Amino acid sequence: MNMKSFAAPLMAVVALATGAQAFADGEYPSNPLSPMIEVGAGGETQGNGVNVLLHVNVGVRRTVEEGDPDDILVISEQQMWAHMSGDVSFNVSGNGQTVVPYMDIRFVPWEDTVTVGNSEDGLMLSGTLELVPIEIGRNVALDQNVVVQVSVIGVQFRKDLAHWDDVTALGNVTLFAQVAADALGYKVVDHVAATAGTFHGFHLLGLSGAVGANFEISDNFNVRLEIGANADVNFGANNGFAIQSDMGAYAAVRFTIAKFIELFVMGRYQAQCEAFGSGCQGAPQLMFGATFYF
Numbered sequence: 001m002n003m004k005s006f007a008a009p010l011m012a013v014v015a016l017a018t019g020a021q022a023f024a025d026g027e028y029p030s031n032p033l034s035p036m037i038e039v040g041a042g043g044e045t046q047g048n049g050v051n052v053l054l055h056v057n058v059g060v061r062r063t064v065e066e067g068d069p070d071d072i073l074v075i076s077e078q079q080m081w082a083h084m085s086g087d088v089s090f091n092v093s094g095n096g097q098t099v100v101p102y103m104d105i106r107f108v109p110w111e112d113t114v115t116v117g118n119s120e121d122g123l124m125l126s127g128t129l130e131l132v133p134i135e136i137g138r139n140v141a142l143d144q145n146v147v148v149q150v151s152v153i154g155v156q157f158r159k160d161l162a163h164w165d166d167v168t169a170l171g172n173v174t175l176f177a178q179v180a181a182d183a184l185g186y187k188v189v190d191h192v193a194a195t196a197g198t199f200h201g202f203h204l205l206g207l208s209g210a211v212g213a214n215f216e217i218s219d220n221f222n223v224r225l226e227i228g229a230n231a232d233v234n235f236g237a238n239n240g241f242a243i244q245s246d247m248g249a250y251a252a253v254r255f256t257i258a259k260f261i262e263l264f265v266m267g268r269y270q271a272q273c274e275a276f277g278s279g280c281q282g283a284p285q286l287m288f289g290a291t292f293y294f
Contacts, residue, residue: 033060036058036083043287053288055291060080075114075115077115104135108130134150134151143272144190149187154182156178183204187244199242200237201237213225245272269284
């Protein structure tokens with residue numbers, strides 16, 4: 001590993017730690033706050049008919065430092081408050097099924113993202129520190145009535161692995177990988193079936209990862225392909241000792257047009273298991289629609 005590739009992740013870790021300390025000390029940058037608003041709609045199905053899907057990604061952000069592209073080592077930082085993102089599907093067919101069959105909402109009170117990279121090769125590394133991330137979910141197909149998870153801390157990293165300019169009709173091509181983790185907290189899973197009980201327990205660790213390719217075909221058209229997986233582990237009780245885990249894998253394609261609208265299609269398989277508890281349930285899922293950036 002050369003010194004440039006070593007310096008980037010080291011700088012990201014140091015900057016994240018510095019930003020967290022500044023937040024704890026009550027030191028805020030003078031840059032103004034600005035809203036981030038992304039809303040979308042589409043369809044969602046897990047084999048129970050097509051439901052109306054609503055997507056949201058909102059928060060209040062502040063640019064702490066905007067990197068200079070002329071510097072050899074480019075460093076930028078952005079903080080965000082009250083960041084809420086996720087999806088909710090609604091059954092509007094009136095066929096007697098539940099009105100909200102699926103929900104996956106994540107709320108982060110404060111997060112700090114630092115991006116560093118080498119301007120010569122254009123390969124960037126982003127790191128995000130999250131304080132007290134909260135997840136609220138519902139998935140009737142997995143017998144989950146309400147799921148609430150609160151973690152002490154969360155981290156995310158995204159690294160550009162390779163980049164090529166002007167690859168024929170594909171445009172500028174970037175290969176990337178990303179990982180995320182949250183740890184140490186509380187999780188409750190209330191099941192739809194009364195006989196399955198309710199899991200309460202200690203959230204030890206959640207992990208997710210993905211790899212993909214980004215094709216910048218033009219300034220106004222971008223295509224991203226991505227595959228990934230996730231799993232967590234939790235220890236607690238449900239009519240006795242139980243080990244609970246949510247897991248899944250997905251593949252997605254996203255088309256960004258004019259940096260204003262994103263069309264997406266995602267297929268995935270999700271499962272939840274309780275060892276010594278309610279057992280395992282799994283279901284495929286398809287989501288599609290459009291997201292608008294404001």
